[in-house]
Amino acid sequence: MNRKIIAGLAATLACSAVLADDIRNYRAEAVAMMKRDFKAKGIATTDRLHEDGVQAICNRSGDNPPKDVAARLEKDQLEAIKYPADGKLMGDWKAGEKLAQSGRGMTWSDKAGVPGGGNCYNCHQISPTEMSFGTIGPSLYQFGKTRGNTPDMQKYVYGKIWNAKAFNLCSAMPRFGHVNALNEQQIKNLVALLLDPQSPVNSK
Amino acid sequence: MKQRLGMLLAAAALTASFAVHAQQPAKKAPPPAKAAAPANKSEVSKEFEKFREVLEEDNPAELFEAKGEDIWKNKKGPNGASMAQCDLGLGAGVVKGAYVHMPRYFADVGQVMDAERRVVHCMIKYLGYDEADIRKQPFSNVNKTPDHVSVITYVAAQSRNMKIAAPQRHPKEIEAYNIGKEIFAYRAGPYDFSCASCHGEDGKRIRTQDLPNLRKPGEAIRAYQGWPGYRMTGGFMLTQQWRMNDCFRQQRFPEPNYLSDSITALLAYMTVTANGQTYKGPGIKR
Numbered sequence: 114m115n116r117k118i119i120a121g122l123a124a125t126l127a128c129s130a131v132l133a134d135d136i137r138n139y140r141a142e143a144v145a146m147m148k149r150d151f152k153a154k155g156i157a158t159t160d161r162l163h164e165d166g167v168q169a170i171c172n173r174s175g176d177n178p179p180k181d182v183a184a185r186l187e188k189d190q191l192e193a194i195k196y197p198a199d200g201k202l203m204g205d206w207k208a209g210e211k212l213a214q215s216g217r218g219m220t221w222s223d224k225a226g227v228p229g230g231g232n233c234y235n236c237h238q239i240s241p242t243e244m245s246f247g248t249i250g251p252s253l254y255q256f257g258k259t260r261g262n263t264p265d266m267q268k269y270v271y272g273k274i275w276n277a278k279a280f281n282l283c284s285a286m287p288r289f290g291h292v293n294a295l296n297e298q299q300i301k302n303l304v305a306l307l308l309d310p311q312s313p314v315n316s317k
Numbered sequence: 318m319k320q321r322l323g324m325l326l327a328a329a330a331l332t333a334s335f336a337v338h339a340q341q342p343a344k345k346a347p348p349p350a351k352a353a354a355p356a357n358k359s360e361v362s363k364e365f366e367k368f369r370e371v372l373e374e375d376n377p378a379e380l381f382e383a384k385g386e387d388i389w390k391n392k393k394g395p396n397g398a399s400m401a402q403c404d405l406g407l408g409a410g411v412v413k414g415a416y417v418h419m420p421r422y423f424a425d426v427g428q429v430m431d432a433e434r435r436v437v438h439c440m441i442k443y444l445g446y447d448e449a450d451i452r453k454q455p456f457s458n459v460n461k462t463p464d465h466v467s468v469i470t471y472v473a474a475q476s477r478n479m480k481i482a483a484p485q486r487h488p489k490e491i492e493a494y495n496i497g498k499e500i501f502a503y504r505a506g507p508y509d510f511s512c513a514s515c516h517g518e519d520g521k522r523i524r525t526q527d528l529p530n531l532r533k534p535g536e537a538i539r540a541y542q543g544w545p546g547y548r549m550t551g552g553f554m555l556t557q558q559w560r561m562n563d564c565f566r567q568q569r570f571p572e573p574n575y576l577s578d579s580i581t582a583l584l585a586y587m588t589v590t591a592n593g594q595t596y597k598g599p600g601i602k603r
Contacts, residue, residue: 139492143499143582150577157571161506168504175502219507219569235523247523249515278509287508294507 140172157221167278176283183282190279194272195290197297202267202304209306210313213239218294229294231303232287239306240313249285253307258315262308270304365603378470378547378599381462381554385471388464394444403439405432405472416476417596420585422487429493431584433558434576436472437465455575456562457553466554470545470599477598481541483588490585493578497586500579501531506569512583514568516540537590543600550603557584 144162153159167186170178178186196202209231218229233239236249260266273280275290289295295303306312389400389412405415406423420431430438440446446465457466484490504511515523516531529539544557561580565573573580 137492137495139495140499140503142492143496143503143579146496146579146582147500147503147573150574150579151565151571152574154572157506157566157569159571161569161571164505168509171509172502172504176504220566221572222566245524247521247526249518249521249523249528285514287510292507 154221156219156223156225167282171283174283178282187279187282190276190282190288190291191272193291194275194279195297196268196271197301202264202271202301203262203308204298204301204303204305206302206305206309206312206314209302209304210240212295212299212302213306214243219292228296228299231289231295231299233303236286241316242313254314256314257308257310257312260308262310267304267308270307271300274300274303376547376599376601377552378474378545378554378601381467381470381545381547382474382599383471384464385467385469388440388444388468389471392444396445398443400439400443400468402443403436405435405439412472412475414476414479416473417479417481417483419483420490420493420581420588421484422489427489428578429487429489429581429585431557431581431588432472433465433469433556434581436469437576440465440468452575456559457548457555459551459553462553466545466556469556470554473545473596474598476596479596481538481588481591481594481596483585483592485589493582493585494589495586496579497582497584500583501586508569510568510570512564512568531587531590534590534593537587538594540587541591541594542597543602546600546602548602554599555602 144164148159148162151159151162164172167190170182170186212231213233215230216232216235217223217227218232223229233253234243234246236247238246238248238252238254241254256270257266273286274295276288277284277286278288278291287294290297290300307314309315391399393399401410403410404423404425405411406418406421407413407415416432419435420429422429423435426438437446437451441448441451451463451465454461454463457463485494501512502517504514511517512531515521515528518528519530519533519536521528521530529536531537531540540560541557544560545554547553548555558575558580561583562573562575565571
């Protein structure tokens with residue numbers, strides 16, 4: 114009996130050894146290779162190659178994590194959002210529009226300590242006068258017009274810009290506040306761009 | 318093992334059927350990538366494409382091509398060796414068609430090399446170019462287009478109108494493809510971006526710039542087509558290695574080393590995906 118079990122175990126082990134050799138973990142090999150091949154340049158340091166928890170789950174699931182895992186991690190991200198101490202969430206939409214135009218920030222050719230741009234038009238339609246807009250994200254034209262600017266809506270938009278992953282774990286959108294790419298005042302200005310009734314986003 | 322072989326055969330059959338399919342459309346038929354472009358593509362972008370088509374008939378890249386040809390054919394290294402000894406994969410000194418057959422495995426170095434890496438390897442080995450010098454300025458700028466960029470332009474031009482056929486026979490070639498595929502999908506850095514963040518879906522744009530979905534055969538050609546490219550603003554040549562470098566910059570990653578395994582793997586993935594499509598030769602860029 115024992116011998117049979119041992120023989121069976123041995124066969125299983127031999128089998129899995131063949132499998133291990135055959136089905137390689139190319140993802141792990143790719144990450145190890147990149148850690149060998151990339152070097153720090155300017156503000157872009159090599160620690161950027163390490164995945165954080167959210168990136169790790171998204172990378173391992175092809176951006177399609179199990180629902181319960183996603184819900185748990187989204188909750189963590191949501192709880193870490195820092196809302197302004199003064200309770201004011203809407204800034205100046207004109208400053209927000211300027212910021213939305215800028216695609217700068219966080220590359221190795223950007224300087225340390227210089228506030229980055231919102232990169233918004235790279236992916237979204239926003240103000241109707243700006244025809245050069247990307248389509249990776251949804252159109253935000255008339256965003257406030259259709260949703261209003263209640264305190265809840267302001268809180269949602271502030272939170273979404275601060276950390277989009279709190280609402281959709283593997284969202285394509287960067288976590289601007291979470292990674293200090295945008296500061297509190299900048300995010301307030303972007304909230305105003307989307308929600309202020311005076312903003313061209315909500316015109317007509 | 319059997320399963321893997323089956324998958325490989327299936328992949329080979331798929332590639333083969335794709336190659337046949339690619340031969341079918343009439344010569345002037347628009348590439349599928351254009352058909353997939355969004356309807357609201359800006360007028361500026363359309364106009365530029367027309368402009369580019371006209372310019373490509375008489376592309377200043379030819380000047381660099383000529384310089385590269387001169388270096389390839391006439392330059393002798395310190396030991397009297399020339400590029401005639403350089404094997405780009407189709408035999409010593411054979412340039413015709415070599416570009417579209419890389420990245421490939423080279424037994425003499427025991428690794429997979431993309432075209433740029435192989436050309437530079439030969440220039441160091443046979444012509445005595447200094448590797449440190451090349452690494453000091455790997456890419457062109459307004460002041461200088463380095464010699465190796467001209468040679469790459471020449472080598473690329475010698476594959477004009479040929480079908481891309483990066484091999485997937487040697488285990489290291491298969492490994493490079495698979496690792497490249499993972500690098501393409503790997504999200505990291507402050508913006509959580511991967512290559513696929515911009516190049517993983519159909520019909521997307523950044524601002525007015527159309528983004529090819531590089532996971533699809535009909536569109537992967539667009540990462541290959543037009544490189545090396547003559548940049549009109551500045552008047553110099555830029556290569557695929559430069560393009561990968563600048564993509565990682567915009568991805569907010571640290572900088573990949575020039576001619577590194579990671580870039581070769583990424584190029585292997587994208588080139589194999591574009592296999593069967595026709596390379597039109599060095600291109601022109603804004």
